[in-house]
Amino acid sequence: MSEPTVTENSPGVTDVPGFSAAAAACGIRATGDRDRLDLALIYSKDPCSAAGVFTQNAVKAPPVRLCADLLAAGQPFHGIVANSGNANACTGEEGMADAREMGALTGNALGVPPNSFLVCSTGRIGDRLPMEKLRNGISVATTNLSSDQDRGLAAAQAILTSDTRPKTVTVRFEWEGQTVTEAGLAKGAGMIQPNMATMLAFLATDAAVEREVLQKILGRAVDYTFNRITVDGDMSTNDTVLLLANGRSGVRVADESGGLAERFAVAVRRACGYLAEKIVSDGEKITKVVEVIVAGAESEADAEKVARAIGNSLLVKSSWYGEDPNWGRLADAAGYAGARLVEEKLDIFYEDVPAVAKGRPLPENKPKWKEVVKAPRFRITLNLNLGRDEFRLLATDLTEAYVRFNKSE
Amino acid sequence: MSEPTVTENSPGVTDVPGFSAAAAACGIRATGDRDRLDLALIYSKDPCSAAGVFTQNAVKAPPVRLCADLLAAGQPFHGIVANSGNANACTGEEGMADAREMGALTGNALGVPPNSFLVCSTGRIGDRLPMEKLRNGISVATTNLSSDQDRGLAAAQAILTSDTRPKTVTVRFEWEGQTVTEAGLAKGAGMIQPNMATMLAFLATDAAVEREVLQKILGRAVDYTFNRITVDGDMSTNDTVLLLANGRSGVRVADESGGLAERFAVAVRRACGYLAEKIVSDGEKITKVVEVIVAGAESEADAEKVARAIGNSLLVKSSWYGEDPNWGRLADAAGYAGARLVEEKLDIFYEDVPAVAKGRPLPENKPKWKEVVKAPRFRITLNLNLGRDEFRLLATDLTEAYVRFNKSE
Numbered sequence: 001m002s003e004p005t006v007t008e009n010s011p012g013v014t015d016v017p018g019f020s021a022a023a024a025a026c027g028i029r030a031t032g033d034r035d036r037l038d039l040a041l042i043y044s045k046d047p048c049s050a051a052g053v054f055t056q057n058a059v060k061a062p063p064v065r066l067c068a069d070l071l072a073a074g075q076p077f078h079g080i081v082a083n084s085g086n087a088n089a090c091t092g093e094e095g096m097a098d099a100r101e102m103g104a105l106t107g108n109a110l111g112v113p114p115n116s117f118l119v120c121s122t123g124r125i126g127d128r129l130p131m132e133k134l135r136n137g138i139s140v141a142t143t144n145l146s147s148d149q150d151r152g153l154a155a156a157q158a159i160l161t162s163d164t165r166p167k168t169v170t171v172r173f174e175w176e177g178q179t180v181t182e183a184g185l186a187k188g189a190g191m192i193q194p195n196m197a198t199m200l201a202f203l204a205t206d207a208a209v210e211r212e213v214l215q216k217i218l219g220r221a222v223d224y225t226f227n228r229i230t231v232d233g234d235m236s237t238n239d240t241v242l243l244l245a246n247g248r249s250g251v252r253v254a255d256e257s258g259g260l261a262e263r264f265a266v267a268v269r270r271a272c273g274y275l276a277e278k279i280v281s282d283g284e285k286i287t288k289v290v291e292v293i294v295a296g297a298e299s300e301a302d303a304e305k306v307a308r309a310i311g312n313s314l315l316v317k318s319s320w321y322g323e324d325p326n327w328g329r330l331a332d333a334a335g336y337a338g339a340r341l342v343e344e345k346l347d348i349f350y351e352d353v354p355a356v357a358k359g360r361p362l363p364e365n366k367p368k369w370k371e372v373v374k375a376p377r378f379r380i381t382l383n384l385n386l387g388r389d390e391f392r393l394l395a396t397d398l399t400e401a402y403v404r405f406n407k408s409e
Numbered sequence: 410m411s412e413p414t415v416t417e418n419s420p421g422v423t424d425v426p427g428f429s430a431a432a433a434a435c436g437i438r439a440t441g442d443r444d445r446l447d448l449a450l451i452y453s454k455d456p457c458s459a460a461g462v463f464t465q466n467a468v469k470a471p472p473v474r475l476c477a478d479l480l481a482a483g484q485p486f487h488g489i490v491a492n493s494g495n496a497n498a499c500t501g502e503e504g505m506a507d508a509r510e511m512g513a514l515t516g517n518a519l520g521v522p523p524n525s526f527l528v529c530s531t532g533r534i535g536d537r538l539p540m541e542k543l544r545n546g547i548s549v550a551t552t553n554l555s556s557d558q559d560r561g562l563a564a565a566q567a568i569l570t571s572d573t574r575p576k577t578v579t580v581r582f583e584w585e586g587q588t589v590t591e592a593g594l595a596k597g598a599g600m601i602q603p604n605m606a607t608m609l610a611f612l613a614t615d616a617a618v619e620r621e622v623l624q625k626i627l628g629r630a631v632d633y634t635f636n637r638i639t640v641d642g643d644m645s646t647n648d649t650v651l652l653l654a655n656g657r658s659g660v661r662v663a664d665e666s667g668g669l670a671e672r673f674a675v676a677v678r679r680a681c682g683y684l685a686e687k688i689v690s691d692g693e694k695i696t697k698v699v700e701v702i703v704a705g706a707e708s709e710a711d712a713e714k715v716a717r718a719i720g721n722s723l724l725v726k727s728s729w730y731g732e733d734p735n736w737g738r739l740a741d742a743a744g745y746a747g748a749r750l751v752e753e754k755l756d757i758f759y760e761d762v763p764a765v766a767k768g769r770p771l772p773e774n775k776p777k778w779k780e781v782v783k784a785p786r787f788r789i790t791l792n793l794n795l796g797r798d799e800f801r802l803l804a805t806d807l808t809e810a811y812v813r814f815n816k817s818e
Contacts, residue, residue: 059744059752090740090752092769125737126770237741314723314807315815322816328534331499332646335468343468343499360501361535398723400809406724407731 004173004182004267006274011149012156012168012185016204018248019044019183020145023154026137028085028123028130037158038085039137042202043110043145047076048244050118051214053222055239061089062096063119064238066103070115074211078112080202080242081141082120083134084159084187089125089237098129105135109142120200120240122187123161156185159200162405163187167278171267175260180207180251182267188279199226201241201275207264208247213256217265218243225272229280229394243268280394281377285401288320291379294334295390296347302339303391306382309337311395320397325369327355334382347383358385413582413591413676415683420558421565421577421594425613427657428453428592431553432563435546437494437532437539446567448546449491451611452519452554456485457653459527460623462631464648470498471505472528473647475512479524483620487521489611489651490550491529492543493568493596498534498646507538514544518551529609529649531596532570565594568609571814572596576687580676584669587660589616591676597688608635610650610684616673617656622665626674627652634681638689638803652677689803690786694810697729700788703743704799705756711748712800715791718746720804729806734778736764743791754794760787767794 013019024039052071054064070077081102088095103117121129145151156166170183184203209217222241253264281289292311297303310316313333319326327348334341348356350369355362372378422428433448461480463473479486490511497504512526530538554560565575579592593612618626631650662673690698701719706712719725722742728735736757743750757765759778764771781787 057741057744058750059740090737090765090768090770125741237744314811318812318815321812324816328499331468332466332534335466335646341467356499359499361499398812400812402723403727403730403807403809403812406727407733
């Protein structure tokens, strides 16, 4: 099976035939920059099947609950409308009415059936949306739709919060002489960890995929990508990944098995994986991305516990920031993860340099691993030597700038 | 039942009849300050029963394993020898031999039977103890024992790592005309959280208590005190709480029930509670202590999950540091804690000021709760309104200085 082609920093969704996009500056943020784009619109004239994966937080923002309800109802969709600057979270029934109104206004302006638009919000928790501003923004955006590549990028820009750059990707593969395109955009930055982040990711494809199949393929892709990154261990109220399929290519993914389904699933996973990487490497005020691999665990759950304990330890993250090769803190975090671990069997590597072998420190290698931690990205491997399961987590350091940045909203 | 008398910042263990103490400066730390006290000795000529509670980290330092073995064997004890500057953790069989030698040297110098001394270490992980320096220190300390109050304080000083001040307490109560004394010292600072901290606490009493009873009383006290504090969510390889009882008062706590046992247990819990408070308020580079109370949970385990998610959230801790009254981050952390929570039932209070009532924000109260978070210590209460169980956690903020301090070892 040939690998799909991945184009990084692409125009995103407007690369997919049949999809257009727009953005507007509504002035949602209470302070500052009124010219900042804060409303994104993604549209397909052709009706789409859709799939979604949402935050597992017990406190779910109204737009998250609305999207889940709409997807469960299963009608065809025509797009996504999303704002940044206000999460519309902890806003009760009024917040749900506001989310519904966002979708209804967009759908009405574009002359599509009710409930054709999925709705997302990201930003500050606990304030009502400034609906007057949103109404203006939606009327601007719906009259500016285009498949130009700058529109795809504008939509990617409009959903950012504390991100420093837009995140887009396009993945293509050939099937029986036909090109299938899969493209997406994402935002991340803070509240990034288990089971998604304060993150939004919107993906579009011109494959034709029935919704149950689409949901399974997306769910699996998210599990292996967005769910294996951590910046600060916080999971947000608004995390959402959506995938729309308009069928424009004529290539039909009829079920979950077989060569085409596999090709399609790989393309979805590539797109999600690339966007997840971009989210980690643009984490709030980070200076390091660390790939934590825990191998030789008795179960994947054990490997995951150890990887997350390490990736979320303040002491470990602070030492990464300081380029301090403190393997003792790795062993300590591994030890309290709640997984089975035998100190006398533990190996620790910085890239390929062993720091601990069967529980015994190898201080003679310290000059080598001190070099490893100077890189902006490096790999740490713990082999528990107890079994065959493993888990890979992308984590970041913790910086003074993160704390300063998050001192206030 | 009258409350016991609590004396804060007391001389500590030398307040207990029959106990003496000493400290020495061995120069254990590789760099800096050769005059810094780094060896503590606590001694009772009378044989003591003893109890201990240890880290639940799967990676246990050799002195922790040694103490657990000695306590399980159950022989009478004559004291504790402890060093700071080196944790003797991840040091394998040699580390265990070093820990044994520390105890044996101390016991031999004082002419008590083998295995009469409990041994503790705290500090850097992964390096062998500098035994030549420790041998000198032990010979100095064992010839300088005294029950003078400055010796109790010197011992409390000698076990500190990144703490800024010694932590001591003395608790006394009367029983049938007899005074029973309970005193202790502790160190904390970083790696402070679930199920103890990088913390050591040594307690002594002149009650006579059989070891099984002593163990139960200490275990319960630790569960309600040291196990309900968090600075950074990290649990160390060396956490240890020890309690020695020499019986000198003649008051005998024969079993776990009855008035005397209850008085004694309250005194132990008071001593542990006071030392736990001191550990939190001297957490590494903190500026705020926040009492997190989660009430109305369906189970105590649920209440605990929510309290710990809040107390360990980087975003919540950063906002406390910034005196930013960001209840949205509290709701978010509560939501991902893994406990049952219904957004529409959630109440949030800053001290007695409601910020959220049945899931609805009360922005009109914001000026009041903005005042609350300016205090160096304040209380946050979440009522889940789902049941009757609750949990109280003492937590701290996260500061830029913490990250700077922990950039390197």
